[in-house]
Amino acid sequence: MAGDRAASWQSIRDTIMLRIRDRTYPPGAFIPNEADIAAEFGCARATVNRALRDLAEEGFLDRRRKAGTRVIEAPQRKATLEIPQIRREVEARGQVYGYRLLARETGPAPGELRARLKLPEAEATLYVESLHLADGAAHMFERRWVVLRTVPGIAAADLAVVSPNEWLVREAPYTHGGMEVHAEPAGLAVATALDCAPADPVLVMERQTWLHEAPITYTREHFAQSYRLCLGL
Structure with missing residues (x-):
């Protein structure tokens, strides 16, 4: 993709979230680096960074400098109330x-x-x-x-x-x-x-x-x- 067809950070976030849900990226696994994701979606690394940052803030990814980005094994959702079991x-x-x-x-x-x-x-x-x-x-x-x-x-x-x-x-x-x-x-x-x-x-x-x-x-x-x-x- 290029120009006005480049993916938005929201669409990248949603795609990665779907891959977490269907176990393409299983719990505890590393996801591809920002450069590889940017190449896949035809966008800037800053766009990918924004998407990954959003997922990390929501408790689905653990991002470590020089160590990569890993899917959290037991996501802690930041919600006012937890859904009771x-x-x-x-x-x-x-x-x-x-x-x-x-x-x-x-x-x-x-x-x-x-x-x-x-x-x-x-x-x-x-x-x-x-x-x-x-x-x-x-x-x-x-x-x-x-x-x-x-x-x-x-x-x-x-x-x-x-x-x-x-x-x-x-x-x-x-x-x-x-x-x-x-x-x-x-x-x-x-x-x-x-x-x-x-x-x-x-x-x-x-x-x-x-x-x-x-x-x-x-x-x-x-x-x-x-x-x-x-x-x-």
């Missing part, structure tokens, strides 16, 4: 964690969700319903949509063994997201899963995550009435 949350309370996959299907997302994630009408998503247990009792009922274009690897994941919550936290790095928490009547499906009355209020946590401009997932987590949300300051 339900298993760890339950076990931290001294309870036995359990998990059940209730439903799994592939197809377009509902219209409201497509608008939220800016998805085309025919965009393929993986829809999953699952139930998380604590000491054998219902702890949280989850509805989740995953954008397969952004996270194709989840299509082959055995979600009867590992929950989408755990799989995505481990396998799908994100750059930003949003979360909303509110209470609402359980409704019939949630009440059946959580063993409560449909009119009973339950805590609902809505969350969506993105990899730069690419949507990853949207989830609605419905918690049993005994649940307490605790946040550290």
Whole structure:
């Protein structure tokens, strides 16, 4: 590439992030040097430096002068809140964690969700319903949509063994997201899963995550009435 066709630092950043996600650059491995990346994308080394600096600031790369740039083995995302792993949350309370996959299907997302994630009408998503247990009792009922274009690897994941919550936290790095928490009547499906009355209020946590401009997932987590949300300051 040359002139006005040279890659931007944002496009280089996104391409390198995709290579980290698909293990072209596996955890702990060195990535090519700035000169080689600049030659590949037909841009100045300063452009590559800006892209790598951004990924380092986000916690995905470790840059050392004269030692090269390495993919961090356990990325530490700089976010206001970490995405909780339900298993760890339950076990931290001294309870036995359990998990059940209730439903799994592939197809377009509902219209409201497509608008939220800016998805085309025919965009393929993986829809999953699952139930998380604590000491054998219902702890949280989850509805989740995953954008397969952004996270194709989840299509082959055995979600009867590992929950989408755990799989995505481990396998799908994100750059930003949003979360909303509110209470609402359980409704019939949630009440059946959580063993409560449909009119009973339950805590609902809505969350969506993105990899730069690419949507990853949207989830609605419905918690049993005994649940307490605790946040550290």
